[in-house]
Amino acid sequence: MALSTRLELYLSRKGIPFDEISVTPGSNFEAAVLHSGLPREEVIRASLLIDLRGVVMAVHPFDARLDLEAVQKLTSRRLQPLTGPQADRLYDDCQPGFHPPIGGAWELPVLVEESVMSMPRAVMAGGSDRSLIAMEGRALRLALAGARKAHLVLNGSDLVSPPGQKAVTLNEVAEQLQKLYRLPPMPALALRIFRLTSSTEASARELADLIEFDPSLTAQILRYARSALFNYPGQIESVQDAVTRVLGFDRVAHIALGIASVRAFDVPRGGMLGMDEFWRHSLYCAFLCQKIAVRCKADKGLAYLCGLLHNFGLLLIGHLFPVEFQQLNSLREANPEHSMRSLEQEVFGSEGGQELMLVGHGAIGGILHRLWQLPDAVVKAAGVHQQVEYHGEHESWVLMVQLANELLKEKGIGDEFNLQDPSVPAARLGLDEADLNLLREEVENVSDDLDALARSLTS
Known part of the structure; x- marks a missing residue:
C-alpha cells in the first residue's frame, strides 16, 4: 500500500x-x-x-x-x-x-x-x-x-475556484497590486508602437520611421529580418525593407512591441528564469503559436503576440522582487520536478507583504497586460496559461499558448518541466497527432535559428 x-x-x-x-x-x-x-x-x-x-x-x-x-x-x-x-x-x-x-x-x-x-x-x-x-x-x-x-x-x-464559487477577478487583484506596488508603465516607445498598430490607417513607412527613431531597436529588427529563420536572399538595409520585403507589418510591429516593452523591467540575464531564457522561450512559443493558428484558421499575428508576451509576469516579479526572484531562479534549477506555482508559493508564501504574488506569475502578467491595455486575447493568454483546465473567454488563444508550451517542454524549453499530454489542448483546438508531429518537425527545423535570434535580442 x-x-x-x-x-x-x-x-x-x-x-x-x-x-x-x-x-x-x-x-x-x-x-x-x-x-x-x-x-x-x-x-x-x-x-x-x-x-x-x-x-x-x-x-x-x-x-x-x-x-x-x-x-x-x-x-x-x-x-x-x-x-x-x-x-x-x-x-x-x-x-x-x-x-x-x-x-x-x-x-x-x-x-x-x-x-x-x-x-x-x-x-x-x-x-x-x-x-x-x-x-x-x-x-x-x-x-x-x-x-x-x-x-x-x-x-x-x-x-x-471550484464550480459555483466566485473567483477573484484580474480587476480585483490589479486594484490591490496598484495600491501596494509601483508597477512599471509601458515604455514610451512601446506605447507609441502599440497606438500606431491599433490604427487601421497605419503604414509600413510610419512604423519604420517610429522604429528607426531608436538605433538599438533598429539594429535588433534588422538582425531579426536578416536571420536564417527567413532566408531572405537579398540585402536588407532598412526597417522599411524588413517590413515590406521580409517580415510584414504585423510581425515587425509585434517583435518591436515585445523588445520595447521588455525595457520596462530590470531582470538579470542568467538562470532558467533570466532574460536570456525568457527571450528564448518567448520566441519559440510565438513561433509555435503562429503555426498553430494557421492550422486553426485563426489570426496568426495575434497568436504570435500571445505567445511572445505570455510570460511577462515572470519579468514583473523579477522587477519588483529581485531578491525573491533570485531565490525562485535557484529553486527552479534545483527542483525541475516541481510546478512553478508550488515554487512561487514557497518563495512568497511566508512573506507577509507579498501574499498577492501567490496568484502566480501568469495572473500577474495578465494584470500588467490589462493595465497596459493590450488586446484581450493577450491579457487572457498570459493570465490563465498556467490553468490547464481553463474554459472561458478567448479560450482558443489560451489553448494555443498551452499547447506550444507543452511541445516546448519536450525540448526542455520554458519554466515548467512536468510534461502533460499535448494531445489534450490539441484536441480542444481540433488538431490531431499528425498535426502535433508536424509542429514538432517545424520547430526542430528552425531551432538553431531561433536560438541565434534569442541570443541576438539579449546581446
Whole structure:
C-alpha cells in the first residue's frame, strides 16, 4: 500500500476506512490532482504553520488560500507558513509535497476550515506520489476528530475556484497590486508602437520611421529580418525593407512591441528564469503559436503576440522582487520536478507583504497586460496559461499558448518541466497527432535559428 507509515497506522488504529486512487508517479501534488480527473471541490490539503510554540496544521479546500490574518486572530499566535523543505522534513515518511491533512497521525494540533467538515467526500494526499486517498464524510470527520473548526480561507482567494464559487477577478487583484506596488508603465516607445498598430490607417513607412527613431531597436529588427529563420536572399538595409520585403507589418510591429516593452523591467540575464531564457522561450512559443493558428484558421499575428508576451509576469516579479526572484531562479534549477506555482508559493508564501504574488506569475502578467491595455486575447493568454483546465473567454488563444508550451517542454524549453499530454489542448483546438508531429518537425527545423535570434535580442 502506497501510504505514509504514520498515516496507515493512525487510520488502522482508529478503524477509519478509505479508498486509494492511483495517480501517475513522479508528478507533484497539484499535478496529481489535476491529472486525476477528480472534482477539485472534493480535494483538501494541509498548510503547515509555525511559531516559537511549534507547528500547527490548517486543513482547507485544495483551491482555497489560507487567510493568515484569520488564523492569527483565532489562535492569538503569530503563525507563519513553513517552507516546502521544512514541511518535507516534518513529513519524513512522505514524498516531497504529498502531505496528508490528517494532523493526528503526526500529533499536530489541527485547525480545519468549517466547510471541510460538511463535505460528503474528500480526496487528499496519502504521503505517496503514486496515489491519493479518498474518505466518505463520516470517515473524514473521524480522522479530523478534535480539530478546531473555523472560517480559515479567503473567499474567492484564487483565480481558479471550484464550480459555483466566485473567483477573484484580474480587476480585483490589479486594484490591490496598484495600491501596494509601483508597477512599471509601458515604455514610451512601446506605447507609441502599440497606438500606431491599433490604427487601421497605419503604414509600413510610419512604423519604420517610429522604429528607426531608436538605433538599438533598429539594429535588433534588422538582425531579426536578416536571420536564417527567413532566408531572405537579398540585402536588407532598412526597417522599411524588413517590413515590406521580409517580415510584414504585423510581425515587425509585434517583435518591436515585445523588445520595447521588455525595457520596462530590470531582470538579470542568467538562470532558467533570466532574460536570456525568457527571450528564448518567448520566441519559440510565438513561433509555435503562429503555426498553430494557421492550422486553426485563426489570426496568426495575434497568436504570435500571445505567445511572445505570455510570460511577462515572470519579468514583473523579477522587477519588483529581485531578491525573491533570485531565490525562485535557484529553486527552479534545483527542483525541475516541481510546478512553478508550488515554487512561487514557497518563495512568497511566508512573506507577509507579498501574499498577492501567490496568484502566480501568469495572473500577474495578465494584470500588467490589462493595465497596459493590450488586446484581450493577450491579457487572457498570459493570465490563465498556467490553468490547464481553463474554459472561458478567448479560450482558443489560451489553448494555443498551452499547447506550444507543452511541445516546448519536450525540448526542455520554458519554466515548467512536468510534461502533460499535448494531445489534450490539441484536441480542444481540433488538431490531431499528425498535426502535433508536424509542429514538432517545424520547430526542430528552425531551432538553431531561433536560438541565434534569442541570443541576438539579449546581446
